[in-house]
Amino acid sequence: MRKLTNIMVTGGCGFIGSNFIRHLFLETDFAGTIVNTDILTYAGNPENLTDIQERFGGTRYYFERASVCDYRLMTDIFSRYKIDTVVHFAAESHVDRSIFGPKDFIQTNIVGTFTLLEAARKYWKERGDVIFYNISTDEVFGSLGKKGFFTEGTAYNPRSPYSASKASADHLVRAAHHTYGLPVIISHCSNNFGPYQFPEKLIPLIILNILDNRELPVYGDGKHIRDWLFVTDHARAILLILQRGETGETYAVGGDNEWRNIDLVHLLCERAALLQGKNKHTYKKNISFVRDRPGHDRRYAIDCSKLKKTIGWKPSGSFIEKLDTTITWYMEHIEWVDHIKSGDYATWIEKQYGTSTS
Numbered sequence: 001m002r003k004l005t006n007i008m009v010t011g012g013c014g015f016i017g018s019n020f021i022r023h024l025f026l027e028t029d030f031a032g033t034i035v036n037t038d039i040l041t042y043a044g045n046p047e048n049l050t051d052i053q054e055r056f057g058g059t060r061y062y063f064e065r066a067s068v069c070d071y072r073l074m075t076d077i078f079s080r081y082k083i084d085t086v087v088h089f090a091a092e093s094h095v096d097r098s099i100f101g102p103k104d105f106i107q108t109n110i111v112g113t114f115t116l117l118e119a120a121r122k123y124w125k126e127r128g129d130v131i132f133y134n135i136s137t138d139e140v141f142g143s144l145g146k147k148g149f150f151t152e153g154t155a156y157n158p159r160s161p162y163s164a165s166k167a168s169a170d171h172l173v174r175a176a177h178h179t180y181g182l183p184v185i186i187s188h189c190s191n192n193f194g195p196y197q198f199p200e201k202l203i204p205l206i207i208l209n210i211l212d213n214r215e216l217p218v219y220g221d222g223k224h225i226r227d228w229l230f231v232t233d234h235a236r237a238i239l240l241i242l243q244r245g246e247t248g249e250t251y252a253v254g255g256d257n258e259w260r261n262i263d264l265v266h267l268l269c270e271r272a273a274l275l276q277g278k279n280k281h282t283y284k285k286n287i288s289f290v291r292d293r294p295g296h297d298r299r300y301a302i303d304c305s306k307l308k309k310t311i312g313w314k315p316s317g318s319f320i321e322k323l324d325t326t327i328t329w330y331m332e333h334i335e336w337v338d339h340i341k342s343g344d345y346a347t348w349i350e351k352q353y354g355t356s357t358s
Contacts, residue, residue, distance in 0.1 A: 001244060004032050004084075004242060005032045005084050006032060006033045006085065007035070007085040007087060009037070011038055011044065013036065014045075014089060016234060019235050020089070020234075020235045023235035023239065025055070025056060034062070036063045037066050037077060038065065045198075046063065047340075068088075068090045068108070069108065070115070071115050074116055078120065078123035079123060086132045088134045089135050091169075093137075097162075099294055110168045135189070138188050143157075143299060144300060149254075149303035150254075150303065152188075152250045159297055160295055184248065185242075185245045185248075185250075185251070187252070188250070188302070189234055189253040190228065190253070190255055191300070192231045193230060193326055195231070195326060206268045207272060210268065211272070211331065215286055216269070217290045218288065219289075219290060220296065222261050224297070226259060226264075227301045228259060229254060229255035230315065236313060240311045241313075244310075244312075251307045253307060253313075254301065257319050262287075266284060269281075271320070271323055275324060
């Protein structure tokens with residue numbers, strides 16, 4: 001089993017990254033150090049880790065506000081903290097934003113990944129006891145028909161600037177492995193959901209619109225299908241892959257949990273109403289169909305049998321329980337939501353952490 005001592009988590013203030021850090025510190029026997037490197041764009045929220053900072057800050061948890069595109073800072077962090085493991089979450093990740101503003105996706109997801117790989121190569125040199133773990137997405141594979149699943153061997157066919165940028169990052173990671181011998185692992189995950197997710201994504205958007213009694217927008221005919229993975233299950237998978245995964249390998253991480261968007265929105269309406277003691281049909285009247293997103297992939301679904309067989313991971317619990325946990329979390333953290341959605345959030349970040357170092 002691979003020993004993890006000094007881990008750099010890029011994008012650790014984001015949704016999946018912060019849940020991964022929380023999982024390591026609060027749910028496992030991990031005894032090492034984590035260096036969270038995050039530029040704190042709109043979706044990076046250090047409040048996700050306030051309790052971690054209070055308990056472990058300065059001893060086992062360190063935060064560095066820096067861009068993965070800054071080679072000088074990345075090499076400095078590798079050297080100062082003696083990094084032996086990189087878990088690379090940092091990415092622009094919203095498809096809609098990539099359609100209307102692709103430049104940031106190219107810069108962060110492609111140039112940032114290349115820069116981080118170069119910093120790792122410089123510091124690690126010929127070491128084989130290290131690992132560069134790139135967190136990727138199932139969206140690089142394009143769209144599925146009514147049958148079949150994405151696997152580790154599925155050909156790439158990205159359809160949006162976001163997925164194209166993530167596919168490019170994957171290719172750079174594999175090239176670093178095959179050309180320079182850099183020890184790497186890649187995993188492709190399906191759609192994540194859970195606490196601390198920025199409200200632009202489908203599940204938190206619908207939950208918060210339900211709580212505000214606002215319109216519940218559904219793209220197109222609502223029959224697009226996604227495989228939903230609870231973020232804590234994903235965090236468990238990442239840790240197990242880090243510990244047991246083979247260098248140079250790719251792993252697919254799915255939830256075994258396909259839902260049509262319209263059916264999921266109906267379920268969210270029902271569960272939110274029941275959790276509030278209301279009639280389950282209370283919020284369904286607010287569902288509306290809106291113009292579809294350009295190039296909207298029809299179906300994603302992952303076959304994660306390789307991960308189950310070789311690593312010993314599988315999703316835990318029931319989807320309804322996880323959905324209720326997520327809805328309840330947002331109901332109990334409206335102040336967190338209001339803060340990150342407020343117009344003065346960027347100003348608050350600058351006051352707390354200073355000017356960006358990118």
